[in-house]
Amino acid sequence: MLKGKTAVVTGSTSGIGLGIARAAAAQGANVVINGFGDKDAIEKERAGIEKEFGVKALYSAADMTKPAEIAAMVTDAEKMFGSVDILVNNAGIQFVSPVEEFPVEKWDQIIAINLSSAFHGIRAAVPGMKKRKWGRIISTASAHSLVASPFKSAYIAAKHGIAGLTKTVALETATFGITCNCISPGYVWTPLVEKQIPDTMKARNMTEEQVKKDVLLAAQPTKEFVTVDQVASLAMYLCTDSAASITGANLSIDGGWTAA
Ligand code: NAD
Numbered sequence: 001m002l003k004g005k006t007a008v009v010t011g012s013t014s015g016i017g018l019g020i021a022r023a024a025a026a027q028g029a030n031v032v033i034n035g036f037g038d039k040d041a042i043e044k045e046r047a048g049i050e051k052e053f054g055v056k057a058l059y060s061a062a063d064m065t066k067p068a069e070i071a072a073m074v075t076d077a078e079k080m081f082g083s084v085d086i087l088v089n090n091a092g093i094q095f096v097s098p099v100e101e102f103p104v105e106k107w108d109q110i111i112a113i114n115l116s117s118a119f120h121g122i123r124a125a126v127p128g129m130k131k132r133k134w135g136r137i138i139s140t141a142s143a144h145s146l147v148a149s150p151f152k153s154a155y156i157a158a159k160h161g162i163a164g165l166t167k168t169v170a171l172e173t174a175t176f177g178i179t180c181n182c183i184s185p186g187y188v189w190t191p192l193v194e195k196q197i198p199d200t201m202k203a204r205n206m207t208e209e210q211v212k213k214d215v216l217l218a219a220q221p222t223k224e225f226v227t228v229d230q231v232a233s234l235a236m237y238l239c240t241d242s243a244a245s246i247t248g249a250n251l252s253i254d255g256g257w258t259a260a
Contacts, residue, residue, distance in 0.1 A: 001027055001028050002024060002027040002028050002029035002085075002086070002239060003027075003028035003029070004028075005028075005029045005030070005083070005085040005086060006029060006030045006031070006032070006077055006081040006082070006083050006084050006085055006086070007020075007021065007024040007025075007029045007030070007031050007032070007084075007085070007086035007087075007088065007239075008031075008032040008034070008060075008073065008074060008077050008084050008086070008087050008088065008121070008125070009021040009024065009031060009032065009033060009034065009088040009090055010034045010035070010062075010064060010070075010073075010088065010089055010090050010091040010117060010121060011034065011035045011064070011090045011091025011092060012031075012033040012034055012035055012088075012090065013033060013034070013035030013036060013037040013041075013042050013045065014035060014037065014190065014191050015188070015190030015191055015192060015228060016090060016140055016185070016188060016190060016228050016231050016232070017033075017034075017035065017088070017090040017091065017140070018033070018045070018228075019228035019229060019231065019232040020088050020090065020138075020140075020231070020232045020235045020236075021033050021049070021057075021088075022049060022053075022232070023229075023232035023233065023235065023236050024086065024088075024235075024236070024239070025049045025052075025053040025055045025057065026053055027236060027239070028053070028054075028055060029055060029085075029086065030055050030056040030057070030058075030081045031049060031055065031056075031057050031058070032057075032058045032059075032060050032073065032077045032084075033045065033046060033049070033057060033058070033059050033060070034059070034060045034061070034062055034064075034073060034091070035091060042059055043059070046058075046059045056080075056081065058076075058077065058080055058081075060073040060076065060077070064091040064112065064113045064117035065109060065112040065113055065117070067116070067120045070117055070120040070121050070124065071120060071123070071124040073121075073124075074087070074121060074124035074125050075124065078128055083128055083132060084125045084128055084129070085129070085132070085134060085135060085136065086135070086136045086137075086138070086239055087121055087122065087125045087135075087136070087137050087138070088138045088139070088140070088235065089117065089118035089121055089122070089137070089138070089139040089140065089162070090139070090140040091113055091114075091117055092113060092114045092140065092155075092158075092192065093109065093110060093113050093114065093192070094110075094152065094155050094192055094195070094196050095109075095110060095152075095154060095155070095199075096151045096152060096196055096199040096200055096203055097151055097199075097203070098150075098151055098203070099151075099153045102153055102154065106154060107153070107154045110154035110155055110158055111154060111157070111158050111161075114154075114155065114158035114159065114162070115157075115158040115159075115161040115162060115165070118139050118162060118165060119165060122137055122165070122169055122180075125137070126169070126172075126173060126178070129173070129176065129177075129178050130173070130176045130178065133176055133177040134177045134178070135173065135176070135177065135178035135179070136178070136179055136238060136239045137166075137169060137173075137178065137179070137180040137181070138180075138181055138182070138183060138235050138238055138239075139162050139165070139166055139181075139182040139183070140182070140183055140185070140231070141159050141162045141163055141166070141182035141183065141184045141250060142155075142159045142184055142185060143184050143185065143186045143219075143252065143254045143257045143258050144156045144159045144160075144184075145159035145160050145162055145163040145182065145184050145250060146160075146163070146184060146250065146252070146258045147257075147258055149219075151200075151203055159184075162182055163182055163184075163250050166180050166181060166182040166248060166249075166250065167248045170247040170248030170249075171248065173247075174247060174248075177244075178247075179238065179243065179244065179246060179247035180247055180248065181238055181246060181247060181248070181249045181250070181251060182249075182250050182251070183231060183234055183235060183238075183251050183253060184250055184251060184252045184253065184254060184258070185226050185231050185253050185254060186219070186220045186226050186252075186253070186254030186255050186257040186258075187216045187217065187220055187225050187226065187255075188225060188226040188227065188228060188231060189225040189226075189227070189228075190228065193216065193225075197211050197212070197216075200215055200216075219257045219260070220254065220255040220256065220257050221255055221256035221257065221259070221260065222255030222256055223255075224255060226253055226254065226255060230253060231253060234251060234253055238251075
């Protein structure tokens with residue numbers, strides 16, 4: 001149970017982040033949801049979490065490309081709820097292109113959102129966690145933090161960076177009751193995956209079915225997409241006291257992808 005604790009989950013208006021925020025609320029944590037999307041839909045989700053789980057839910061519009069907004073999201077949550085005990089660095093975007101045509105601004109944006117935002121969030125949240133001698137930092141990395149695929153240079157560089165940042169922060173916080181881990185899913189069926197299908201069709205001259213079967217699930221031996229609930233359950237396990245000795249780990253949940 002996470003009653004009395006506060007979880008900040010970046011990129012939680014959709015997909016995996018929303019699943020993790022809802023799972024934390026179901027455990028009794030107050031949550032800060034963050035990300036872009038339709039205003040009314042976000043408010044409906046926020047109010048729905050409060051009603052369904054009997055916790056407080058705050059929405060932060062912080063843009064993960066803006067360091068000051070990320071720091072303010074953490075300090076605002078501390079002011080509002082008294083602490084940030086769980087930080088989930090989850091916001092992420094994808095862009096698919098051969099490296100020599102990769103737009104420079106897309107590279108910068110992906111490194112900012114998928115990697116640097118985790119640094120800024122951790123930097124802001126660690127002092128309070130150290131003071132209280134308890135914290136859980138979880139980043140959504142990817143199988144692409146361990147292996148590569150073509151046409152995703154920025155994403156794969158950022159995710160490998162997350163794995164390195166995770167290990168470093170784990171070492172720095174190990175004696176403070178703080179754990180820092182990353183979760184590396186294979187393909188999870190979310191809007192992010194759905195959105196990359198047209199670009200991959202174009203880059204590889206394939207039909208939608210071919211992209212799903214021969215590209216996305218080609219590397220996933222189970223031939224099944226990972227589910228949001230499976231990822232959220234692993235994140236919740238990392239928040240338990242049973243998981244206190246798991247730190248600096250990169251946990252695969254990829255249907256066997258990186259076993260190959
Ligand atoms: P999604 O597109 O459903 O959600 C991404 C979230 O990030 C959204 O809430 C979006 O609003 C938010 N976001 C994007 N840019 C932002 C910004 N500048 N500031 C704040 N929020 C921003 O994607 P998802 O599939 O749920 O992915 C979540 C994480 O999981 C990402 O880091 C992704 O790389 C990782 N991941 C996904 C898969 C997969 O197959 N879906 C696999 C491995 C890793």
